[in-house]
Amino acid sequence: MKTKGLWMALMALMMCFVTGEAYAYDIEVENEDGVTIYYNYINEGRELEVTYRNYSYNSYSGSVVIPEEVTFMNSTRKVTSIGSTTDFPHIVLSAAASRRAHASHC
Numbered sequence: 607m608k609t610k611g612l613w614m615a616l617m618a619l620m621m622c623f624v625t626g627e628a629y630a631y632d633i634e635v636e637n638e639d640g641v642t643i644y645y646n647y648i649n650e651g652r653e654l655e656v657t658y659r660n661y662s663y664n665s666y667s668g669s670v671v672i673p674e675e676v677t678f679m680n681s682t683r684k685v686t687s688i689g690s691t692t693d694f695p696h697i698v699l700s701a702a703a704s705r706r707a708h709a710s711h712c
Contacts, residue, residue: 631657633678637671645676648687655687 631644633654644665645654654676659665675682 630660633676634659635676635678637673639671641666641670643670643672643676645685646689647683652683653686654683655689656685657689 630646632646634642634644636642642659644657644659646657647653648655656672672685672688675684
């Protein structure tokens with residue numbers, strides 16, 4: 607009888623994984639315009655990289671302002687990268703973020 611209950615619990619748990627959506631980000635934070643931006647931790651968690659919500663890649667539309675820094679759970683990290691598979695129609699970087707992005711491409 608215990609085996610049947612364990613089997614049913616295991617099957618229920620597996621169904622959660624099968625029907626669940628796969629996320630491609632570590633955290634999500636709204637910018638000053640109220641747009642949710644998705645980030646991954648990089649450089650051993652010291653910095654953030656902009657990424658997409660899930661594997662359909664269509665997380666953003668219109669102009670998106672990416673802040674220089676993001677505070678999440680009382681910890682502030684610099685945004686230093688935009689993921690290579692992130693598809694932005696229009697990217698607007700803060701002045702400091704823009705300088706860093708330009709310097710990293712020189």
